[in-house]
Amino acid sequence: MSATISARLDPSAAGSEVVAGSDAATTGKSEGASDRGEGGRVWRSRVIRLVSVIAVVVAWQLLTANHIRVWVRFDTLPTVTQIVRAFGHQLGTGTYWLDLGQSMIRILSGFVLAALAGVASGVALGRSRLFADVFGPLTELARPIPAIAIVPVAILLFPTDEAGIVFITFLAAYFPIMVSTRHAVRALPVIWEDSVRTLGGSRWDVLWRVVLPGSLPGVFGGLSVGIGVAWICVVSAEMISGRLGVGYRTWQAYTIVDYPGVFVGIITIGVLGFATSAAVELLGRRATAWLPRAGAETR
Incomplete structure (x- = not known):
């Protein structure tokens, strides 16, 4: 009306x-x-x-x-049907699930420790000149050494194989996380910190309101790389000194000429690696949802 x-x-x-x-x-x-x-x-x-x-x-x-x-000898490899039959048999055994659980415990223990230490030390390296002078040269000397090359040292250093494998996993994931976090912190625009300082913010305000939120994309980039490298090293460590785990069982299948069993282990490692990497990336997208997205349609 x-x-x-x-x-x-x-x-x-x-x-x-x-x-x-x-x-x-x-x-x-x-x-x-x-x-x-x-x-x-x-x-x-x-x-x-x-x-x-x-x-x-x-x-x-x-x-x-x-x-x-x-050129490649496909006639020596098992067929897909043979692998599927072996996979079905493995799924029905308790040993398969025990190995899977043992590998997951090792990877998560080492990765969580590496995430905490890598983020903390990466922020410290990016923010503190004194910490960078003391700790930076040590990290740069140790970083090029492959984690799997430390297996003999881990066997001598730790009283049990389990602790040694977790240490190798930690070491493998630590350096990608630390380096990515350090670069992300150093790449933050100085004007962001100056703005907080101008408004009367303290160093802790700068850390919590600028450094940590601003470096999150770099942090999760390092976490994504770290989880992949950690899987490579935990499987290698299990093959060398493990008693249980997917890597140990895969190598054991090779020694008894059970080639379908080898591919069951390979596929299992691939699926576990894909699942853990996807979980890290999903967590990263949730944590950085406030950021503008460029080229989201390509994902």
């Missing part, structure tokens, strides 16, 4: 309402079309990824089942 009266008193107002309504309708349609287009791209990307995996599996089956030798 009031809108009708206003239109009679002021025709231009009625026209503006019509234009505003049409603009809103147009905007709603464009946003709906954009959402549908984004959803289509996401599903297309998922289908392509699934097809690529299926194509590799089919190619593997064809090459191994037909005993193809084209």
